[in-house]
Amino acid sequence: MRYLMLSKTQDNQPDEKLFTEMAAFIEEMTASGVLLATGGLDASGFKLTSAGDQVTVTDGPFTEAKEAIGGFALVEVRSREEAIEIGRRFLAIVGDGESLVHEVFS
Amino acid sequence: MIDIRATVGVVWKQESARIIAALLRMVHDVGLAEELAQDALVAAIEQWPVQGLPDNPGAWLTTIARRKAVDHLRRSSRFDGTDMEPPDSPAASSGDDVLRLLFISCHPVLEKPARVALTLRVIGGLSPAEIARAFLIGESAIAQRIAAAKRTLADSGVAYGLPDGPELVGRLSSVLEVVYLIFNEGYSATSGDDLMRPGLCLEALRLGRLLATSAPDDPEVHGLAALMEIQQSRAATRIGPRGEPVPLHEQNRGKWDRLLINRGFAAMLRARSAGAGKAPGPYVLQAAIAVCHAQASTAAATDWARIAVLYDALARLSPTPVVRLNRAVAVGFARGPEAGLALVDELRADPVLRDYHLLPGVRGDLLLRVGRVAEARRELERAASLTRNAAERDFLRARAEAAAGRLRPDVPAADAAADQFRSGADAGEGPLLGAAVDDFLGGLRPVTAQAYRKSLFRMRRALGERTPLTTLDPAGVAAVVATLWPGAAPRGWNRHLAAFRSFAAAAGFPQLASGLRNRPVERAARSPADSAGAHDPWDRVDVAVRERVLWLMVRESVAPIGAVLALDVQDLDLVARRGPGVSWGERTAARLPEVIAGRTRGPLFLSDRRPAPARRPAPADLCPETGRRRLSYERAEYLYKQATGHTLRTLRP
Known part of the structure; x- marks a missing residue:
């Protein structure tokens, strides 16, 4: 089963240690075949809204910046528990924050 | 709130390969490395609920396991303190360690099923129960297979270093083979009701990805990874809504x-x-x-x-x-x-x-x-x-x-x-092979049917159950039959052909057997019964006549011992010297009346005693005239062994 993990933007500034630990973590997850894809997201982005026939485009950044998604990871795991453990280890590296995790239907 | 117990299980699955691999470098024994790793897991189950989960559970477990390994080495006084890293130093390269473990678990000294089971166990972190479920075999069989594999590795003193040079090529191909075997077992399940077992595919994909990062110089490693990724990309479309396979060219x-x-x-x-x-x-x-x-x-x-x-x-x-x-x-x-x-x-x-x-x-x-x-x-x-x-x-x-x-x-x-x-059969093409064989066997006495069934079922499977007899031809039958029993001894081969001849004649298509050729039987005396020496057992005067006739009949007829013991007096054709599935020679014929002893029905070979009332056999196994039961295989075997020291089987060349 696959899970999409979305991490919300963190307040704390990334330092050298975080980068090193995160690189090692990503390398480990890639080598073990768990991590299929990952990436960071531009905080500003834009928003598409559809109402009736009308589609409007709103450029970011958005005011509620704390809710913005800062990065994603697509993992392939054996169970929900495995997904939880991977998310926990991710948070242990980046510090306080929130991750949203959704199973991806195949 | 994170469930610690569930986490421990998950961490074990994710980390056990790295932990066992790191320990293997120290203790050079897969079984011991796994035990020590599990000791560390026990420590985790005790400590994590109290102290909380460590940030990196794998590193925590590895540290504890390495301490346990050092303790073990000290105790067994093999510890010399020189060629080992101190327990708290970081692992040299965990990727290399796991690769080394994979080379060991796929070692050519092990049989293929053992390689598969051990690899899923120590690299995939699966329990014997999980492996057993994936392969639809009993859990204890898998546990034994894994234990035997560890013993074999320990006994054969395999080298624990990474292979190199020409050895590397062969060892790596064994690893690739095991990974692809696992993938294929998941991708096209060879038995059972489901066409795929996705869990095994995932394990194999993970192993393939692991190999690709730890042995990146070999093109075949990447070839296998590419092959599995692309095959897996079609997983969702190759099975239809009714569980049927969808051919590649019809997939969405x-x-x-x-x-x-x-x-x-x-x-x-x-x-x-x-x-x-x-x-x-x-x-x-x-x-x-x-x-x-x-x-x-x-x-x-x-x-x-x-x-x-x-x-x-x-x-x-x-x-x-x-x-x-x-x-x-x-x-x-x-x-x-x-x-x-x-x-x-x-x-x-x-x-x-x-x-x-x-x-x-x-x-x-x-x-x-x-x-x-x-x-x-x-x-x-x-x-x-x-x-x-x-x-x-x-x-x-x-x-x-x-x-x-x-x-x-x-x-x-x-x-x-x-x-x-x-x-069943449809009109126009006449009787189908499957039904015709069933009819034929159904009309025989059980003993004879038993003797023919295996041969005929084998041929039927190869020729097609729904093949109309009218569409078969002698050359085609002969060509297919030729592939069936490649290693059969001439006598066995001839028995298979005889079964088909009887069937073809009974079904009204005797010409179908005309392309089948018997193989010459060597008459050389090779069996222990012959080489044993001076006296043939049936000539021994110290043995009862029943045994001697039984042995002679087995020798002369070459029929299965079970078929001989199953003979009934009323079915014997004393003139043509045969009964259902058994035909004998002159010497048996000469002595047979002594065994029949005037009886007209019931089992030919009887036991010495009447059965106890609580252990009455089926009526067919009871002699209506003497009240004695049919001689059992076990008893017959015992008697022959007592007399000659050999098993009854040795009577048949």
Whole structure:
């Protein structure tokens, strides 16, 4: 089963240690075949809204910046528990924050 | 709130390979390394609920496990303190450690099933119960297989270092083979009701990805990774809503997993750059074929010419029957169905493929395309009867019925096919082989039927249960039968033929057996009973006449001991010297009356005593005249052993 993990933007500034630990973590997850894809997201982005026939485009950044998604990871795991453990280890590296995790239907 | 117990289990699955691998460097024994790792796990179960989960549970477990390993080495006084890192230093390279462990778990000293089980256990972190479920075998069998594998590794003193030079090539190919075996068992389950076991595919994909990062210099490693990623990309579309297989050219390509295809393409690029200047190996070639399919936006756009060329190369490299069969499929598309059919027909004489359902399946498809519909239908039916997979069987039956133009539009294919199959023979083509064999066996006495059943079922399976007898010919029968018992001794072979001759004659088609040739039987005395010496056991005066006649009859008739013991007095033809499934020679005939002793019915060979009332046998095993029971195999075996020291089997050459 696959899970999409979305991490919300963190307040704390990334330092050298975080980068090193995160690189090692990503390398480990890639080598073990768990991590299929990952990436960071531009905080500003834009928003598409559809109402009736009308589609409007709103450029970011958005005011509620704390809710913005800062990065994603697509993992392939054996169970929900495995997904939880991977998310926990991710948070242990980046510090306080929130991750949203959704199973991806195949 | 995170469930600590569940986390411990998950962490074990994710980390056990790295922990065991790190320990293996210290203790050089897979079984011991696993035990120490599990000791660390026990510590985790005790401490984590109190102290909380560590940030990096794998590192925590490794540290504890390494301390336990040091303790163990100190205790067993093998610890000399020089060639070992202190326990708290970081692992040299965890990737290399795991690769080393993988080389050990796939070591050629182990049988293939043992390699598979041990690899899933120590690298995949699966429990014996999980492995047993995946392979539909008993848990204790898997546990024993793993334990035996560890013992074998310990006993044969295998080297624990990474292999290099020429050894590396062979060792690596064993690893790749095990990984692909696991993948294939998941991808096309060879038995059971489900066509796929996704869990095994995932394990194999993980192993393949692991290999690709830890042994990146070998093109075949990337070839295998590419092959599995691309095959897996079609997982969702290769099974239809009714659980039936969907052929590649009928799959909905829009639902192929682009992410996995792209990963496959990327792995293929790595394979190409790692293998620059070298001839591609079998996995790279198979991956290249998979890439061709993945690149075609429609089935019609498939570059069959290129695929056929790749299969030509693959068949030169590893001309296994399955590769040659796939090549025939590709050639059938690239160069016409006749060309494909010619290649398939070459394969029909190959004993390896005799029970492989895809051979008649492919042949049926090609026959359909050249318009030989009746033959096509029979081949598809034969394919259906050969597969052990339920979903595939239904699918093949449906295709067979569709070929016959019998498919009613208002009935779903599989149902119609199943009905048709159950309803038995259809008009026009006369009796079918399957039903004819059943009729024949049903009309025989149980003992005789027992003797013939195995031979006839084997032939029936190979010739096709739904093959009408009228469509068989002597040469075709002979060609198929020739593949069935390649290693059979002449006597065994002749018995199989005799069974078919009886059947063909009884069914009214005696000419069908006319192409079968007996093999000459060497009369050389080779059995221990003969070589044992001066006196033949049946000439010994110190042994009761019953035993002596029994032994003589077994020797002269060469019939199964069970068939001889099953003889009844009323079924003996003393003039023609035979009974059901047994015919004997002069010497037996001369002494037989002593055993019959005037009886007219009941078992020929009787035990010495009457059975106790509580242990009355079936009426057929009880002599109505003496009240004694039929002599049992066990008792007969015991008596012979007492007299000669050999087993009854040695009486039969």
